[in-house]
Amino acid sequence: MxxxxxxxxxxxxxxxxxxxxxxxxxxxxxxxxxxxxxxxxxxxxxxxxxxxxxxxxxxxxxxxxxxxxxxxxxxxxxxxxxxxxxxxxxxxxxxxxxxxxxxxxxxxxxxxxxxxxxxxxxxxxxxxxxxxxxxxxxxxxxxxxxxxxxxxxxxxxxxxxxxxxxxxxxxxxxxxxxxLPERELSAGLAEVIKYGPIADAEFLAWIEAHIDALRARDKGALAYAVKRSCEIKAWVVGQDEREQGLRAILNFGHTFGHAIETGLGYGNWLHGEAVGCGMVLASDLSVRKGLMPADFLPRMRRVIERAGLPVTAPKLGLQRYLELMRVDKKAEGGEIRFVLIEALGKAGMHGADGALVDAVLQAHCA
Structure with missing residues (x-):
């Protein structure tokens, strides 16, 4: 490409x-x-x-x-x-x-x-x-x-x-x-990365191949990343402007990410940092639910880490995470719902029991 x-x-x-x-x-x-x-x-x-x-x-x-x-x-x-x-x-x-x-x-x-x-x-x-x-x-x-x-x-x-x-x-x-400060650039890369696993497997491969160029602010690489990201978002929003269904996939990593932001206090982690880490947790949950093969998690963790983003979540405690995630806009009737990857380039909404979420948090919190 x-x-x-x-x-x-x-x-x-x-x-x-x-x-x-x-x-x-x-x-x-x-x-x-x-x-x-x-x-x-x-x-x-x-x-x-x-x-x-x-x-x-x-x-x-x-x-x-x-x-x-x-x-x-x-x-x-x-x-x-x-x-x-x-x-x-x-x-x-x-x-x-x-x-x-x-x-x-x-x-x-x-x-x-x-x-x-x-x-x-x-x-x-x-x-x-x-x-x-x-x-x-x-x-x-x-x-x-x-x-x-x-x-x-x-x-x-x-x-x-x-x-x-x-x-x-x-x-x-x-x-x-x-x-843009280096930290802010990395935070933006989190939102670029998410478009690959949710909608375009080829774009994810392109990001992996060009992550160093993006961090070096190569204008051609940035132009393509911004354009392709906007094209994917335009496709989603054009079908579901008010997030009644499909648009929710744009929140991959955000359920965990928003909990991190709120739990730590707004501004301690940048939004993109929390989303990047949240994608690691959501990728693990996708694997543990049997939706994705085991090699998907290290692949996502690697590209997120290469983007300069945190891959280890703060230790807020299971109950605090659950409490914060129940306030998430995707929750319905008190049930926490996650955007998980079902195949490279395809995402969907899924529930997960507390034991599974706890296993994910235990594996990635410090």
Missing amino acids: STPDSSLQTVRISLAERSYDIRIGSGQLSDPLAWQGLPKASAALIVSNETVAPLYLERCRQQLLGHYARVDAVLLRDGEQYKDWDSLNQIFDTLLRTASDRKTVLVALGGGVIGDMTGFAAAVYMRGVPFVQVPTTLLSQVDSSVGGKTAINHPLGKNMLGAFYQPERVIADLDTLDT
Whole structure:
């Protein structure tokens, strides 16, 4: 499988009147074409954080000033621990203070936390205003900016308060990955890796062959990884926008991962780190339930470790893990349900008894 260059690639999310394009490539922030055809309005509000704003806010503002008479900005604190009501209210405070109307366009400039909160604010303010995703991390470019899931965290559960609300466009500039810390890049690779076992066995093999190039920020490799990830997510979301069935497969590793994030306290592990480790546990569970051969677990563990991600889970205790996983959005009637791999490129929802989960935790916690 060849690797393309980093010139413009476009992936279409097909959702009838809510359809939109994902533009992927280098130089997109400075390309006027990337900003053409945005919703008509008199004003726009850029939502960013203290880390990203010094790098990209002015470039984004200059592009928007070509379309809107007024462009305001609100800067939030950086980190998963700030994905909460207080930060969300800062967005609402700015919108109300500037007398923003129901056509005001919100622009999410940042990673997954900023994208999720901006999308939720857009869904709620005046019962819905348009918004645009400008993801600046690998994780947000391949996952959270695409598909319309928006949310904030609650102390008892991750992403438990939110809405399905689609953006008008996603502008993924690969050049923003040049300033991404190594740890954040690895966290994004977790969400890239998950697409292989759930939907595309060839993509998993490609990732294994190119993991060193991805960590070295090779633009051609990153361009292909982002595009293929978005294509798979577009295929899934196009069939199941509101996660009534198929879309749940995108949560491979997330049941364990969300429990790790919540149990340790938001921000101690990055989301991608928790998901990467969660995939190791979910892979083991897939093997123990007889769905996958024994060699699947070391294969997954190896590629996740090579991505620079943790493969050993924190020791929270079986009861604490079960308690946290029962709050997971996939749980039904108190039964914990896991996304497990049934064959390379195919995933499904499965239950598992406590003894099996305990065996997995005993094998991978320290």
